[in-house]
Amino acid sequence: xxxTKKLREKIPRRAILxxxxxxxxxxxxxxxxxxxxTIVAQxxxxxxxxxxxxxxxxDFIGNNTRNVTKGxxxxxxxxEWNQNIQGLLLSGYFYGVIPGSIPSGYLxxxxxxxxxxxxxxxxxxxxxxxxxxxxxxxxxxxxVLRFTMGFFGGAVYPALHAMIARxxxxxxxxxxxxxxxxxxxxxxxxxxxxxxxxxxxxxKAAYYVTSGLILVFWALWVWLIYDTPDKHPGITEKEKLYxxxxxxxxxxxxxxxxxxxxxxxxxxxxxxxxxxxANMWGIYFIATNGPKYTLEVLGFNMESGGIITGLPxxxxxxxxxxxxxxxxxxxxxxxxxxxxxRKSFMFFSHFGPAVCLIAMTYAGCDQxxxxxxxxxxxxxxxxxxxxxxxxxxxxxxxxxGSLYGVMNTIGSFPGFILPSAIxxxxxxxxxxxxWRVMFWISAAIFASATLLFWFFGSAEIQPWNYENPAxxxxxxxxLPEEExxxxxxxxxxxxxxxxxxxxxxxx
Numbered sequence: 001x002x003x004t005k006k007l008r009e010k011i012p013r014r015a016i017l018x019x020x021x022x023x024x025x026x027x028x029x030x031x032x033x034x035x036x037x038t039i040v041a042q043x044x045x046x047x048x049x050x051x052x053x054x055x056x057x058x059d060f061i062g063n064n065t066r067n068v069t070k071g072x073x074x075x076x077x078x079x080e081w082n083q084n085i086q087g088l089l090l091s092g093y094f095y096g097v098i099p100g101s102i103p104s105g106y107l108x109x110x111x112x113x114x115x116x117x118x119x120x121x122x123x124x125x126x127x128x129x130x131x132x133x134x135x136x137x138x139x140x141x142x143x144v145l146r147f148t149m150g151f152f153g154g155a156v157y158p159a160l161h162a163m164i165a166r167x168x169x170x171x172x173x174x175x176x177x178x179x180x181x182x183x184x185x186x187x188x189x190x191x192x193x194x195x196x197x198x199x200x201x202x203x204k205a206a207y208y209v210t211s212g213l214i215l216v217f218w219a220l221w222v223w224l225i226y227d228t229p230d231k232h233p234g235i236t237e238k239e240k241l242y243x244x245x246x247x248x249x250x251x252x253x254x255x256x257x258x259x260x261x262x263x264x265x266x267x268x269x270x271x272x273x274x275x276x277x278a279n280m281w282g283i284y285f286i287a288t289n290g291p292k293y294t295l296e297v298l299g300f301n302m303e304s305g306g307i308i309t310g311l312p313x314x315x316x317x318x319x320x321x322x323x324x325x326x327x328x329x330x331x332x333x334x335x336x337x338x339x340x341x342r343k344s345f346m347f348f349s350h351f352g353p354a355v356c357l358i359a360m361t362y363a364g365c366d367q368x369x370x371x372x373x374x375x376x377x378x379x380x381x382x383x384x385x386x387x388x389x390x391x392x393x394x395x396x397x398x399x400x401g402s403l404y405g406v407m408n409t410i411g412s413f414p415g416f417i418l419p420s421a422i423x424x425x426x427x428x429x430x431x432x433x434x435w436r437v438m439f440w441i442s443a444a445i446f447a448s449a450t451l452l453f454w455f456f457g458s459a460e461i462q463p464w465n466y467e468n469p470a471x472x473x474x475x476x477x478x479l480p481e482e483e484x485x486x487x488x489x490x491x492x493x494x495x496x497x498x499x500x501x502x503x504x505x506x507x
Contacts, residue, residue, distance in 0.1 A: 013235040014167050014243070018175070020225055021160055022182035024117055027214045028156045029186030030193075031124045031149060032093045032415075034210050035131075037194045039086055041075035041203040042135060076202040077136065085139055087423025092143040094284075094415025096150025097408060104155030105162060105405025106258070112227030113163035113401065118218065120155035124148075125214040132204040150412075157183075157408050162401025165393060166228050169246030171332045173393055178324035178385040181317055184283055184378070188313040247397075258402040262464035269395055269403070271456035273410050275350065275388040278449035280411035282353050282381060284418055285442050286312060286374060293435060298367050311371065312378035320382030323348065327386035338394060338459035345386040346450050346457075352380030354446035361439045364432055388449075391457065396465035 081089070108116045127149050134141035160180060168176045194206040226232040229240045263269055327345060330336045336344070356377035363370040392403040418438070425434045 012239050013229070013232050014172075014176075014239070016224060017163070017167055018179045020221055021163075021176065022179040022185075023217055024121065024156055024160065024221065025180045025183035026186035026189060027121065027125075027217050028153055029183040030190045030210050030214065031128055031153055033187050033190045034128070034194055034206060035090060035093075035146065037191055038131075038198065038203045038206050039081075039089065041073075041198050042077075042079055043081045043086065044078035073199075075198050076204055079135060079139070081139055083423040083426050084420075085423075087419035087421075089139060089142050089146060090419035091416030092146030093150035093153070094412045096147040096152075097154030097412035097415065100151040100154045101158055101408035101412065102402070102405040105158035105401035105403070105408075108155070108159035108162035108401040109399070112231075113159040113166075114221075114225045114227045116155050116159035117163075117225075118222055120152050120159065121214060121218045121221065124150075124153040125211045125218065128207055128211045128214075131207045154408060154412065158401045158405040161392070161404040163227070165397045165400035166247070167243065169243060171246070171328060173390055174324040174328035174331070174386055175321075177390045177393075178320045178382075180389065181320045181382065181385060184313045185317045187286075188311075188317075258399040259464045262462075263396075263399070263403065263406070266395070266462060266464070267456050268458035268460075268462070269392070271452050271458075272388060272391045272395070273407060275346070275391075275449045275453045275457070276407045276411045277413065278350055278445045279381065279384050279388045281414035281418070281445050282357075282377070282442060284414045285438065286378065297432060297435060298365065298370060312374040315375045315379035316382045318382070319379040320385050323383040324385045342387055342391055342394070342459045343454055343457060345383045346453050348380045348383035349387045350381075350384075350446045350450040350453075352383075353377040354443040354450070356380065357439050357443040357446070361436045387453070391459060394459040395462045397461075398465045 104116055104120070127145050130145055131142065134145050157180070164173060164176050190210070193209065197206045197209050229235050229243050232240075323345065327341055330341060331338065356373045360370055360373035360377070363373060392407060393400050396403060422435070422438060425437060
């Protein structure tokens with residue numbers, strides 16, 4: 001018993017939180033991307049489209065009035081869903097995220113992020129079990145299910161960012177934001193797991209297996225995770241005191257409503273919004289449409305295609321850990337101001353993928369070159385844990401959940417723009433040339449976000465983070481230059497003397 005207690009004391013509670021955050025994001029992506037691969041096994045080949053990989057010189061099918069299913073593997077019942085319908089269904093989840101993200105961030109700040117994440121995991125997992133039934137009835141039911149899953153499931157990320165603001169010292173935030181790359185890693189899990197399950201048991205089993213695993217995770221989350229350090233019964237006093245001292249007075253215990261006008265007119269936040277939009281555009285471009293491209297265009301089979309499409313996300317996870325460690329180390333040692341850190345890492349997180357996607361337009365049907373470019377694109381994008389995925393914590397830690405709710409809403413737009421656009425481009429012919437248009441557009445979005453953030457982005461804490469902006473601004477202006485740089489580094493902005501006394505009284 002004594003050994004168990006000592007072991008528990010040696011494992012920080014925030015380390016357990018980081019591991020569970022990784023899994024929460026991973027399973028969130030399992031739910032949002034599983035349709036991307038199951039839909040390939042659910043649809044029959046339609047008249048007027050190629051029956052196989054677009055990189056093969058196959059003739060169009062002309063004389064059949066019904067779906068052509070001859071030669072397609074038997075993964076279960078197939079449906080007459082054309083490319084436009086498929087695009088609509090793939091975008092359904094992301095339509096649901098839009099109305100759900102902003103209130104979820106506020107609810108997490110007001111009632112606690114742990115509870116919001118629990119509901120945001122449980123409800124979509126249960127709805128996912130109904131997908132085989134909905135598919136057999138009508139594709140409209142599939143859309144409604146996906147929309148509802150997105151409405152609830154989109155709350156995971158804003159709620160986790162609200163928890164980071166209250167649990168994580170500034171010098172450790174890079175690694176905790178990196179842990180949220182469990183989301184894109186969930187794409188790897190989805191493609192590999194669902195590809196194997198579909199090949200062996202059919203597409204219906206893929207929905208049941210994924211929901212079963214998520215429900216096990218949900219039970220663990222409810223058991224292990226608490227909203228704040230103060231509410232955790234197993235945290236040591238030493239760890240609790242360390243967290244409070246490091247976070248300081250940048251995060252208030254009061255549950256104030258976010259200053260909407262100040263947020264929406266903040267130039268640094270608007271620059272961050274576009275950077276986040278670009279980041280999510282690139283992720284969704286690969287996550288939502290990657291299986292269609294590798295299976296239908298490049299010609300991989302179901303099992304190998306699922307694994308290969310996941311490789312870029314493994315690269316993103318590994319590179320992201322390196323970028324997170326380098327960034328946090330540079331911040332702790334004051335090698336770079338936070339402003340310089342954020343802007344310099346944009347070269348990797350956004351400009352690097354732009355170059356790789358342009359290079360991929362020349363890959364054509366060269367499977368090796370195409371996969372290598374995808375791997376490099378998402379590998380570079382791993383640096384987003386030090387740029388667009390963390391910058392809102394710099395601007396206003398008091399409203400981290402609400403800010404990410406806004407970001408999550410805007411960042412969800414690519415989720416329904418991309419499938420619809422690709423569906424329209426490939427409805428008649430699903431070839432490399434049609435997809436090339438989207439690669440160029442994606443590269444342009446990444447590059448423009450880099451330039452805008454370099455010119456207008458910031459990592460300085462904003463006056464509207466505080467209940468008393470004038471007092472906070474006056475206090476910050478009175479600091480010597482060395483302390484200002486430390487403020488931008490690991491300690492956050494200081495409040496005036498009166499505000500400090502009030503905050504200490506609250507604590």
